[in-house]
Amino acid sequence: MTKGTVSRALNGYPDISERTRKRVVRAAEAKGYIPLAHAQAIRTGRVRSIGLVLQISEHDAHGPFLTDFLAGLTMTASTENWTLAVATANSDDHMLETIGRMVSERKADGFILPRTLTNDPRIGFLREEGVPFVLYGRTGDDAGCAWFDILGEDAMQGAVTRLEGQGHRRIGFVNGGQEYNFCGLRQAGYERGLEAAGLALDPDLIRTNSRLRMDGTDATLSLLRLSQPPTAIVYATDEAALGAYRAADALGLTIGQELSIIAYDGIPEGVYAQPPLTTFSVDIRAAGARLAALLIRLIRGEAPEALREFAHAHLVARGSDGPPALSSTALAKRIAAHTGQTSKGGHQ
Amino acid sequence: MTKGTVSRALNGYPDISERTRKRVVRAAEAKGYIPLAHAQAIRTGRVRSIGLVLQISEHDAHGPFLTDFLAGLTMTASTENWTLAVATANSDDHMLETIGRMVSERKADGFILPRTLTNDPRIGFLREEGVPFVLYGRTGDDAGCAWFDILGEDAMQGAVTRLEGQGHRRIGFVNGGQEYNFCGLRQAGYERGLEAAGLALDPDLIRTNSRLRMDGTDATLSLLRLSQPPTAIVYATDEAALGAYRAADALGLTIGQELSIIAYDGIPEGVYAQPPLTTFSVDIRAAGARLAALLIRLIRGEAPEALREFAHAHLVARGSDGPPALSSTALAKRIAAHTGQTSKGGHQ
DNA sequence: CCTCTTGCCGAAACCGGTTTCGGACCGGCA
DNA sequence: TGCCGGTCCGAAACCGGTTTCGGCAAGAGG
Secondary structure: OOHHHHHHHHOOOOOOOHHHHHHHHHHHHHHOOOOOHHHHHHHHOOOOEEEEEEEOOHHHOOHHHHHHHHHHHHHHHHHOOOEEEEEEEOOHHHHHHHHHHHHHHOOOOEEEEOOOEOOOHHHHHHHHHOOOEEEEOOOOOOOOOEEEEEOHHHHHHHHHHHHHHHOOOOEEEEOOOOOEHHHHHHHHHHHHHHHHHOOOOOHHHEEOOOOOHHHHHHHHHHHHOOOOOOOEEEEOOHHHHHHHHHHHHHOOOOEOOOEEEEEEEOOOHHHHOOOOOEEEEOOHHHHHHHHHHHHHHHHOOOOHHHOEEEEOOEEEOOOOOOOOOOOHHHHHHHHHHHHHHHHHHOOO | OOHHHHHHHHOOOOOOOHHHHHHHHHHHHHHOOOOOHHHHHHHHOOOOEEEEEEEOOHHHOOHHHHHHHHHHHHHHHHHOOOEEEEEEEOOHHHHHHHHHHHHHHOOOOEEEEOOOEOOOHHHHHHHHHOOOEEEEOOOOOOOOOEEEEEOHHHHHHHHHHHHHHHOOOOEEEEOOOOOEHHHHHHHHHHHHHHHHHOOOOOHHHEEOOOOOHHHHHHHHHHHHOOOOOOOEEEEOOHHHHHHHHHHHHHHOOOEOOOEEEEEEEOOOHHHHOOOOOEEEEOOHHHHHHHHHHHHHHHHOOOOHHHOEEEEOOEEEOOOOOOOOOOOHHHHHHHHHHHHHHHHHHOOO
């Protein structure tokens, strides 16, 4: 029983008798023998490891998502006996450098690229290097790319439809920064929603570049202070939507009554808001699981065009939306009154 | 120039002339040559990779910490040209199985063990396997263990001291579950703080097993409904402390006025609470950075006893604490009055 | 009974490095 | 000039697997 035989038996080669395979497998089990991954890699060229480089720019924080995302990735990875190699980068250059190093040292066989930009430098780099990768999200030029993405545009459309059904006629939209590909898509979804509902698209009702909570507060205030304010607002992200609570507070409005909001992501904090945030929730863990599966198949040689998947965000109806308590005009008056009152009377 | 020479030159062996080394290094740079990590590993036995297996039990969520923690770990790892191999586990057994597999396949040379339990099965396992590991937190039997830890007990003591200085005389404590080693330590710190302040230890003022936000709400309500309620409460974790806001709301109290609270962790959400949460903040990124450094040194052969470090949490004074607006007795009356009123009058 | 497949496995090459061993070359000293 | 010691590097063994190659034995076919 030479090492060659053992290797063949353990790797399921066809030219080995069932009897010997059983014998080898049993012996390996008894001795607790598991081949060293790096020893295999030297010949196969595969380290059975998927790479993930996280961008850690300040507040960008994958934050609450990250644990679930990692759980999803490692879940499928480990069922295939793969592992996850994680690194971080604090700038675009550092990102490419880090990926490059992992490629050179062969710490990973391929990469998951989360948070794809419309024009993403990582894609060009990996294409050139000939390293397999799967996008989490679509991108501008996606020729030859494999991806997994959530149809955020459908969620945005659904949010508008739902609000229209509740009786809202002026529906605002607070979006993130346009460098992220998904933001363009979500805005398109919002616009499709308006169109489907037969509502006019009013550019005044759209705010962009609002990713952080503070941005959400500002954007919401700015929308509500319009002469014809929206009675409902759709947010591209939960984080921005959480900022709306402070804005509503400042204007003496109750969310779910005078102002309805619906957001997207499904972060845990939304549950604790008062009233709890209605949102389109994304199953991040499942996303991670699918991404890992796609990448492994890509590395094993399947065509990237065959490795493209979509999933849907699903509505979690909580308390932040409902029929408008006031019309847009009445709301404007109410806000003006409140503003005048507090600016005279001091705060709180 | 044989491959042997190249290897010696690149790895800084002494028996190589400075001239040849320069020549080799230049050539390597020109060609962009970097040795394959797994090819090196086959001879050296080191894959230059540190292992991290995350427990993903439901709400346990390393949540907001995780990004920073990973950033810290990978930061020092990458300066030493090491990488981070991450896996997840959903139970204790699965945890050991996962670690075991990574050891067998040699996907990692050693492990970081976060969230150490007082009696931690991982420690026994790795000890037996002879695999290096560094604890993030201390543990019951730490013979031969290397660790890094934050002196949470000092923070708890500091919180009590600060509150006593503000005039509080009845100070409660809401702790997490005793299975985590740090909880015992933090309680000890709280008790030391009382002693240093000359305050009596009243077991009625202590609640345990409160990790989640909801638990924090319950524990806080239960403390405030005592006949002699605390005017200030120290929380072992921010998450539990955030639950106090809802409790205060339910009883018609303003945090920072009738009830002072100080917590521990420094999660970002604390900033958004109203009033913002005073807390002892931990520099998770630095912790990760130190842990990685310690583990690498351990793997390189240094004695574990020499690899033990402490750091301090630092106070971030925000708005949730201050001089007591009411005495304990007055507070009790106020709460009783509010409770009677709302129970008669229906809710909010 | 002999040849030709076919199934199965041992032997050996190979992967890309590290490390050991030994020898070439050089300078110093007798 | 000859010997010795040290410096430096080429040659080769080695690490632990995978994969190729070839041969043995058994079964099929004539």
